[in-house]
Amino acid sequence: MLPSVRARLRQSFQRHCAELPVPNYKRYIDSIEQILSLPGLDQVVYMVCDNLNYQILYASDSTNLFGFATNGEASPGPADVARYHSLLTTDHADYSFLADSWHLSLHDRLPQEQRVNSQAVHCGMKFSRPDGRTGRLLAVSHFVEPDANNLPRIVLVIMQDVAHLIKGDHYWMRATFGEQNERVFCYLSHQREALEIDILSVREKEVLRCLHKGKDSKEIAQQLGITVETVQKHRRNMLARTGARDTTALLQLAIWCSLL
Structure with missing residues (x-):
């Protein structure tokens, strides 16, 4: 994504998000590391991200999935986020912009009381794996630590390759909001449609x-x-x-x- 576009998205979010210090995200890391120590999870990457400053605060080892030997706490800033987006294949390169702008528009349109219990699933994005194969990314996000406007400050993201499950060429996104997940939205890339319906x-x-x-x-x-x-x-x-x-x-x- 062009830096200028990313900057505009970040500025737009900052206008809505209350100016607060970064919450104590370290309490999430302990449980994350315990889970990732279980066998069979070497292909899963877990991140803790700062929504306001567009930073990765913590990333588990992503060598097997992305080829990046990151493991632990960091504050690398937007440039490091862009490194992950650079792995997207040409036909899915628009994903990062569409995903950010879509989520921002959803928070914009929702009343404050419904900006709770928000979760998102992004599925099928094509990316280049370290071994040269094309992977299909599944990213499940949980938005936590809401500010005074009920906008999420911290995002917990679990990512894995689901190429063995996917055969279509498109990707899709699903977002839910509300205590009972009463507001549901989806986006289908091949139809270029963002709808308030479930997938x-x-x-x-x-x-x-x-x-x-x-x-x-x-x-x-x-x-x-x-x-x-x-x-x-x-x-x-x-x-x-x-x-x-x-x-x-x-x-x-x-x-x-x-x-x-």
């Missing part, structure tokens, strides 16, 4: 829950009172919208993205 409909989620229980199309149709053809149509629509490779991949993404 999956209520009926599609019902089908998804049945699939998660191991039911086949006929059993789902009987339970929901719809035809087998309708069940299959819902399944195809969910695969197309999420970019999932197959039903098994769809279920795994749904679990990680809190769609189940």
Whole structure:
């Protein structure tokens, strides 16, 4: 992203965000390091970011995923954030600008009392891995430490490569707000649409829950009172919208993205 564009986004956020010192984010790091010490998580990267100053305050080791030997606390500033964005492939290079501007617009339009319990999922962004392969990034973010205007100061981000689950060329974003997640927004890159709807409909989620229980199309149709053809149509629509490779991949993404 052009530095001037990034600067404008940062200035826009600063106009809305109360001027407060950086919260004590170190309490999050202890639990992070305990989780990442578990086996099988060497391909997962966890970050703690300062939303106001656009800085990475903490990053777990990202050598395997991104090729950066970062591990621990740091205050590298926007330049270090740009290093991660530089890994995006050409066809997804617009992601960083669209993601930041989209989230900023959502906080702008929401009343203060609904800017709570905010979470976001960004899925399918193409990036270059250290071994030369193209990865597909899944980033799950939790926004914490709200200021006086209920704007999040700290963002906790978990990232991993889900290329084995994705076959579509697009990426998508989903954001939820409110104590009961009552405000839901999504963005689909191939449609260039930002909508106040969920990426999956209520009926599609019902089908998804049945699939998660191991039911086949006929059993789902009987339970929901719809035809087998309708069940299959819902399944195809969910695969197309999420970019999932197959039903098994769809279920795994749904679990990680809190769609189940």
